[in-house]
Amino acid sequence: MFVTDLHHFLDLPDDTPGPARRLAEHLSNIVRAATAGDAGTTWMTTLPCRRRPAHRSCPGRMIVFRSEFPAPIHWQCSVCHDEGVISNWQDSPYDLRCRDLALARPIKEVVISEKVAAALRDLPLLDLDCERLVFAMRSDDARIILPATDDDLDELIGFVAAEANHETNRRRQQRLDTALEALTDAAQKDVR
Ligand SMILES: [Zn+2]
DSSP, rough: OOEEEEGSSSSSSSSSOOOHHHHHHHHHHHHHHHSSSOOOOOEEEEEOOOOGGGGGGOOEEEEEEESSSSEEEEEETTTTTEEEESSSSSTTTOOOOOSSSOOOOOEEEEOOOHHHHHHHHSSSOOOOOHHHHHTOOOOEEEEEEEEEOOOHHHHHHHHHHHHHHHHOOOOHHHHEEEHHHHHHHHHOOOOO
């Protein structure tokens, strides 16, 4: 069991070595997902496992459970069963819990590809609502599902379009264009 205090991974100095930085990113993404999704339920995020048993990437994804504060966030890999807890997550920059009451609006279950999910997770400059939307993506068998209302989708499309517009790297721009296409297609379908 890997026990961590998120405070030790916040505001890392500039000279922090790569592995520590990647671990910090991994843990903060777990906190973002666990706080973007519902409390009191165990669910599978889209976050990949970072272990490499026998020099091969573990194909598992992070399964998370969060009860109300002050309980730590529990995470576990769906394949290798690597597991841990993260304490002191509340009110960190990665705590995406919704502060205001969300209005009940029809929610679409948008099915997206692994590549689109990765492109969305890497988007910079998301506002809090969009960040919550992206980190609440879940894995369901072989599918990745983005639960979103029409308004959420519109907002996210706006972000992706703006990002694709000023991206100068061609490969990253193609990735964003693919994401944009997938979201636009989903937005044009009726809620069911
Ligand atoms: Zn694993």
